[in-house]
Amino acid sequence: MSLNIVFDFGGVLFRWHPPSFLARVWPHRVANETEGAAVAAEFFTAYGGDWGAFDQGLIDAPTVTARIAARSGWPLAEVAQVVAAVPDELQLLPDTVALIQQLKQAGHRLFFLSNMPEPYAEHLEQSFPLHEWFEDGVFSGRVKQSKPRAEVFELACRQFGVTPQSCVFLDDHPANIEAAKALGWQAILFSDAAEARRQLASLLA
Structure with missing residues (x-):
């Protein structure tokens, strides 16, 4: 059949494991996978919100970067670093x-x-x-x-x-x-x- x-x-x-990914990319903010899970929940918003719009092709990378930085208070350059690092994670x-x-x-x-x-x-x-x-x-x-x-x-x-x-x-x-x-x-x-x-x-x- x-x-x-x-x-x-x-x-x-x-490979796609946001807690360990963020621990590698943001070692100054994420000391381990436990912290990474909490940061990932805020960064990727369970793939809804701004990241969900990025997934759906409704906004581009600069826009999702700006929106994440605005709502989280993380520096724009650091958010951009994470967005740019995703391909190497895959x-x-x-x-x-x-x-x-x-x-x-x-x-x-x-x-x-x-x-x-x-x-x-x-x-x-x-x-x-x-x-x-x-x-x-x-x-x-x-x-x-x-x-x-x-x-x-x-x-x-x-x-x-x-x-x-x-x-x-x-x-x-x-x-x-x-x-x-x-x-x-x-x-x-x-x-x-x-x-x-x-x-x-x-x-x-």
């Missing part, structure tokens, strides 16, 4: 690459659905062979919609030419998994590639 498997990117195919997770290659060899169709601002989407396309791994994909910054809103899942199905029931979605955020399931998708909360492989095998059994 062949599946349409749809991958999230941050935390699934690419390092490939080799175990997920191996899973992708295995799934492709088994004949499954692979797609992606990622909340990703346009500048970071361009970086990923230029730095990694996304077109070799995936038939097609949706970046939130290009379609002006983001997870967990139903509209972006519906748009993805239309663009990929698939039905919700034929899709299996891999994402590391429970809210996105719940949204996908509510629309009829099968979905796996991603923790690591080995567990995703086990759960996919169960679906195919």
